[in-house]
Amino acid sequence: MSDPTRPKGPRIIAVANQKGGVGKTTTAINLAAALAEQGQRILLVDLDPQGNASTGLGVELEDRKFSTYDLLLDDAPLGAVIQPSTIQGLWICPATTDLSSADMELVSTEKRSFLLHDALRQIDIDAYEFDYVLIDCPPSLSLLTVNAMVAAQSVLVPLQAEFFALEGLSQLMLTIREVRQSANRDLRIEGVVLTMYDVRNNLSQQVEADARATLGELVFRTMIPRNVRISEAPSYALPVLSYDTGSRGAEAYRALAKEMLLRHAAAKQGA
Ligand code: ADP
Numbered sequence: 569m570s571d572p573t574r575p576k577g578p579r580i581i582a583v584a585n586q587k588g589g590v591g592k593t594t595t596a597i598n599l600a601a602a603l604a605e606q607g608q609r610i611l612l613v614d615l616d617p618q619g620n621a622s623t624g625l626g627v628e629l630e631d632r633k634f635s636t637y638d639l640l641l642d643d644a645p646l647g648a649v650i651q652p653s654t655i656q657g658l659w660i661c662p663a664t665t666d667l668s669s670a671d672m673e674l675v676s677t678e679k680r681s682f683l684l685h686d687a688l689r690q691i692d693i694d695a696y697e698f699d700y701v702l703i704d705c706p707p708s709l710s711l712l713t714v715n716a717m718v719a720a721q722s723v724l725v726p727l728q729a730e731f732f733a734l735e736g737l738s739q740l741m742l743t744i745r746e747v748r749q750s751a752n753r754d755l756r757i758e759g760v761v762l763t764m765y766d767v768r769n770n771l772s773q774q775v776e777a778d779a780r781a782t783l784g785e786l787v788f789r790t791m792i793p794r795n796v797r798i799s800e801a802p803s804y805a806l807p808v809l810s811y812d813t814g815s816r817g818a819e820a821y822r823a824l825a826k827e828m829l830l831r832h833a834a835a836k837q838g839a
């Protein structure tokens with residue numbers, strides 16, 4: 569039963585696209601950092617066994633004693649698993665390669681698609697007063713990604729501005745529809761964000777035009793440019809916002825965070 573005195577939980581957003589290398593992790597890290605910079609309290613859940621979001625935010629392997637795996641499969645309390653990052657207001661739930669076996673292990677558990685949902689609704693999450701939880705999904709439509717979609721209110725889709733970008737989307741949309749029908753009726757699409765955009769490249773412009781024609785308002789106005797500072801930042805274990813705060817990449821992620829916050833504020837007023 570819901571407790572009316574309990575604060576409303578954070579808004580949970582899954583960053584998903586079954587294609588690898590399209591900018592999921594980069595978007596999860598930098599959108600999280602940009603939201604934190606704008607005063608939001610953020611938890612970034614690394615749900616990819618590769619642990620790139622954890623590494624990119626400077627969580628060393630030896631500091632991942634407890635990880636997303638323990639949260640999902642060992643009933644670890646949230647407080648034991650999440651840790652503050654070097655960015656004020658940004659917390660991380662780190663991942664290790666343990667997670668790669670989780671998909672198999674999940675198949676044999678009864679509530680297999682609800683594990684992350686339940687973990688993120690532990691009472692002790694309230695104490696952190698998170699505004700947003702961002703989930704960095706693996707590059708597949710596996711049970712892990714389904715767990716993210718069942719836990720989330722919405723899915724944010726990074727779309728790399730390259731040939732065939734839109735083809736992969738229909739499979740993703742199908743999975744979202746299945747999750748809606750089975751486990752999470754209210755799952756929304758947060759939006760589609762074009763990544764690695766190159767204004768000088770006709771192909772980028774073509775993908776943008778196609779995406780806007782097909783998906784309309786779902787596509788964010790803000791596009792993330794291809795920017796070398798963005799790709800350098802993870803090797804310094806920093807979001808681009810800290811690594812080179814005035815770079816075009818940093819400015820783009822700030823703009824994306826603002827656009828999303830404005831959309832949410834507008835939706836709230838309309839409600
Ligand atoms: P995914 O998580 O979808 O697999 P990543 O976020 O890891 O994708 O990005 C794939 C690669 O592309 C990484 O090396 C990353 O640094 C690089 N990259 C991502 N976005 C940009 C960008 N806007 N400009 C330049 N390089 C980028």
Ligand code: MG
Pocket residue numbers: 592593594616620705
């Ligand atoms: Mg990734």
